[in-house]
Amino acid sequence: GENVEQHPSTLSVQEGDSAVIKCTYSDSASNYFPWYKQELGKGPQLIIDIRSNVGEKKDQRIAVTLNKTAKHFSLHITETQPEDSAVYFCAAMIYGNNRLAFGKGNQVVVIP
Amino acid sequence: EPEVTQTPSHQVTQMGQEVILRCVPISNHLYFYWYRQILGQKVEFLVSFYNNEISEKSEIFDDQFSVERPDGSNFTLKIRSTKLEDSAMYFCASSGDIFTGELFFGEGSRLTVL
Numbered sequence: 335g336e337n338v339e340q341h342p343s344t345l346s347v348q349e350g351d352s353a354v355i356k357c358t359y360s361d362s363a364s365n366y367f368p369w370y371k372q373e374l375g376k377g378p379q380l381i382i383d384i385r386s387n388v389g390e391k392k393d394q395r396i397a398v399t400l401n402k403t404a405k406h407f408s409l410h411i412t413e414t415q416p417e418d419s420a421v422y423f424c425a426a427m428i429y430g431n432n433r434l435a436f437g438k439g440n441q442v443v444v445i446p
Numbered sequence: 447e448p449e450v451t452q453t454p455s456h457q458v459t460q461m462g463q464e465v466i467l468r469c470v471p472i473s474n475h476l477y478f479y480w481y482r483q484i485l486g487q488k489v490e491f492l493v494s495f496y497n498n499e500i501s502e503k504s505e506i507f508d509d510q511f512s513v514e515r516p517d518g519s520n521f522t523l524k525i526r527s528t529k530l531e532d533s534a535m536y537f538c539a540s541s542g543d544i545f546t547g548e549l550f551f552g553e554g555s556r557l558t559v560l
Contacts (some may be wrong), residue, residue: 338488370549370551375535375553376553377452377554378489378551379551380548394522424491432477432478432502434481436488436490438488439489
């Protein structure tokens with residue numbers, strides 16, 4: 335089955351700086367790659383996703399890039415703010431497959 | 447904004463006891479899921495459910511687990527005889543369309559087995 339690896343496990347950034355989280359996946363058939371943000375005591379919330387037919391997607395301060403050849407995708411957060419502090423999960427899936435394979439999560443701490 | 451709700455938020459139980467975790471998916475969604483996260487580990491897929499039957503399950507979802515949609519709104523996960531290693535956060539999710547991929551997660555039910 336699909337195996338998603340995520341690194342680094344923790345990331346501390348100064349407020350205003352950028353944060354980048356990288357994930358790799360193993361199954362070349364995966365074609366949907368969402369990113370979830372989990373705040374303390376809450377469930378994962380989808381923040382951005384990308385499909386395999388595009389290489390980059392941006393939504394305000396967050397962006398995701400996908401390299402299908404290398405089988406990795408990254409989350410970029412620019413101009414970080416304290417409310418960006420959370421655990422971020424990447425995941426991969428094949429459309430219609432019904433199951434998301436998650437990475438282990440990345441604790442992002444934005445230092446004011 | 448519609449959301450997935452889960453109860454209880456935290457349950458403590460003795461090993462060997464039965465546990466039922468409840469979920470109310472988003473009302474017009476058709477696909478329902480349970481995932482779990484053992485402390486410090488990845489979020490893992492357990493089971494997906496569509497049209498009143500299991501559509502896929504993982505190797506974790508053994509005979510001790512069952513799911514049910516007893517009425518038009520609730521979606522439940524039952525663990526028949528809990529083990530210590532069942533201690534985890536259990537997340538329910540729902541989706542309107544498996545081909546868009548977007549899953550909406552509840553806030554989770556923390557199960558502690560003593």
